Structures are given as structure tokens and as C-alpha cells.
Amino acid sequence: MSTIIDGKAVAEKVLAECGQQIEELQTRGVVPGLAVVLVGDDPASKVYVGSKVRKCAELGLHSRKIELPADATHQQVLDVVHELNADPQIHGILVQSPPPPQIDEDAIVRAIDPAKDVDGFHPENVAKLALEDSSGYVPCTPAGCMRLLKEAGVETSGAEAVVIGRSMIVGKPMALLLMSKEGNATVTVAHSRTKDLVEVCRRADIIVAAIGRPEFVTADMVKDGAVVIDVGINRVEDASAKRGYRLVGDVAYDEVAPKCSAITPVPGGVGPMTIAMLISNTIKAACQSQRA
Numbered sequence: 626m627s628t629i630i631d632g633k634a635v636a637e638k639v640l641a642e643c644g645q646q647i648e649e650l651q652t653r654g655v656v657p658g659l660a661v662v663l664v665g666d667d668p669a670s671k672v673y674v675g676s677k678v679r680k681c682a683e684l685g686l687h688s689r690k691i692e693l694p695a696d697a698t699h700q701q702v703l704d705v706v707h708e709l710n711a712d713p714q715i716h717g718i719l720v721q722s723p724p725p726p727q728i729d730e731d732a733i734v735r736a737i738d739p740a741k742d743v744d745g746f747h748p749e750n751v752a753k754l755a756l757e758d759s760s761g762y763v764p765c766t767p768a769g770c771m772r773l774l775k776e777a778g779v780e781t782s783g784a785e786a787v788v789i790g791r792s793m794i795v796g797k798p799m800a801l802l803l804m805s806k807e808g809n810a811t812v813t814v815a816h817s818r819t820k821d822l823v824e825v826c827r828r829a830d831i832i833v834a835a836i837g838r839p840e841f842v843t844a845d846m847v848k849d850g851a852v853v854i855d856v857g858i859n860r861v862e863d864a865s866a867k868r869g870y871r872l873v874g875d876v877a878y879d880e881v882a883p884k885c886s887a888i889t890p891v892p893g894g895v896g897p898m899t900i901a902m903l904i905s906n907t908i909k910a911a912c913q914s915q916r917a
């Protein structure tokens with residue numbers, strides 16, 4: 626029997642911890658503030674930004690949602706970031722990804738004050754993660770995956786871990802976390818050019834699927850008893866579904882789950898952890914701003 630790792634429950638636990646920290650900060654007159662910048666009208670991004678702002682309101686955090694049209698210029702986005710960098714009520718800033726193509730996302734990320742970069746995408750925070758300097762911000766999704774592994778009692782130390790995908794948002798930071806002194810795993814990063822991907826995955830005690838292809842990981846790629854963390858959130862058209870689509874992960878859940886010792890579902894697995902870890906990073910930013 627495989628354990629289904631309940632991301633919603635773990636996210637609630639993280640948010641309850643956050644609630645206590647927020648109360649403590651409020652007694653000192655500090656209200657953590659998050660600014661979320663949304664450029665364009667990508668439907669999924671709108672949902673995620675809405676959830677972030679709603680969660681801030683529920684927990685008593687200050688938040689600002691800045692919406693720019695799909696034809697906003699790169700300079701307009703930069704101007705917003707500079708204004709937020711200077712706003713003392715804002716401790717965390719993020720620009721929802723992906724922005725429209727005329728926006729140079731890399732340059733925008735570099736313009737965010739690294740002390741307010743609660744997404745952990747700025748080069749200074751990427752370096753701190755690689756150096757295991759805990760003053761930096763760890764990207765929310767991989768941080769959430771590590772917490773899920775911990776809460777599920779998965780021993781990462783000495784494990785063979787395979788991360789499928791090498792994005793800056795998930796794959797690379799996930800690999801760094803798994804190989805860090807906290808994770809102590811032996812890590813392989815696989816991607817679209819990896820030879821013998823099936824064989825590479827079959828060796829894994831832990832698979833983290835973050836390749837962005839619906840149901841890419843099939844049962845033949847997974848060894849019996851492996852732990853599978855599915856980061857994929859793909860919208861697949863389905864006329865019979867209420868919203869006209871259904872969500873599927875990067876893992877063919879129905880055939881893979883019976884082989885696993887533990888697996889995350891989609892939805893209700895990694896996704897809710899992303900927002901919980903964002904709130905946690907914003908509180909950390911507010912705390913660190915008091916010490917600066």
C-alpha cells in the first residue's frame with residue numbers, strides 16, 4: 626500500500642506555524658507585507674495570484690496586487706519593482722511567472738532587492754542556496770517538496786534521488802536541496818537530452834518529476850517502493866470536466882501509485898505547499914528586515 630502524501634494537510638500545518646509567527650511579529654508592531662505583480666491575463670497565473678493574496682488576507686498579512694496589461698513594457702514592470710523595493714511596508718516581492726514574451730524575466734528578477742526576493746530566484750539567493758547560507762530565500766516549490774518528504778518520514782540521507790527537469794524554479798534548486806547537508810542524497814538531474822532516462826529513473830529511491838509534460842513518468846520508470854514527488858500541474862482539455870479541463874501531474878498517477886511507498890497527488894500535493902512556503906519566506910523577510 627502506498628502512502629498518499631497529503632499536501633493540503635502539510636500546507637495547513639506550515640500555515641498554522643506561520644500564524645503563530647505573524648502574531649508574535651504583530652505584538653512588536655510588524656505586519657509582514659507581500660507584493661505580487663501579475664503581467665497579462667494568463668488564466669492559471671490569475672488563479673495562483675488570487676490564492677496568494679487571499680492567503681495573506683486570511684493570515685493578517687499586508688498584501689498588494691499589482692496588475693499590468695499583457696502589452697505592458699519591460700520598463701513599466703521595472704518601474705513597479707523599483708517602487709516596491711523602496712516601499713517599507715513591503716517585505717516580499719514576486720513577479721508571477723511566466724510573464725509575456727516582451728518582458729525579460731531574468732532582468733526583472735535581478736532588479737528585485739535580494740532581501741525582498743521571497744521567490745528565491747535572484748542570483749544572490751541562488752548563490753546562498755548553493756553555499757548553504759540559511760540567510761537566503763529558498764524557492765517555494767522545492768522548499769515545499771523537502772518539507773513534504775520530511776513530514777512523510779522519507780529518509781533522504783544516502784538515497785538515490787533523480788530530479789527530472791532542470792528549471793531555475795524547481796529542478797536546479799531541488800537538486801541542491803537534496804544534495805545539501807539537510808538532504809544528503811546522491812542526486813542525478815535528468816532532462817530532455819538524458820540518455821536511457823527509463824534506466825536512470827529505475828535506479829531511484831526518490832523521483833521528483835518537474836518536466837512539465839502530462840503523465841510523463843510511467844510505471845516502467847519506477848522501482849518498487851520508490852517515493853514519487855509530482856511537481857507537474859498540467860491542464861488537459863476535458864469537455865466532461867466542470868471547468869473544461871482537468872489537472873494532471875507529470876506522473877501517470879493511476880499506474881505509478883501502486884508501485885510506490887509514497888506519492889504526491891495532483892491536485893492536493895506539491896501545489897498547496899508552494900503558497901505555504903511563500904508565506905513562510907515573507908515572514909522570514911519581515912523578521913530579517915527588523916535585524917538589518
Ligand SMILES: Nc1nc2c(c(=O)[nH]1)N[C@@H](CN(C=O)c1ccc(C(=O)N[C@@H](CCC(=O)O)C(=O)O)cc1)CN2
Pocket residue numbers: 672673719720721722723744765766794858872891892893894895896897898899900
Ligand atoms: N513567481 C512565481 N511564479 C510561479 C511559481 C512561483 O513559485 N513563483 N510557481 C508556479 C505557480 N504557482 C505559484 O506561483 C502555484 C502553482 C500551483 C498551486 C496550487 O496550489 N495548485 C493546486 C491546483 C490549483 C488549480 O486548480 O489550478 C494543486 O496542485 O493542488 C499554487 C501555486 C509557476 N509560477
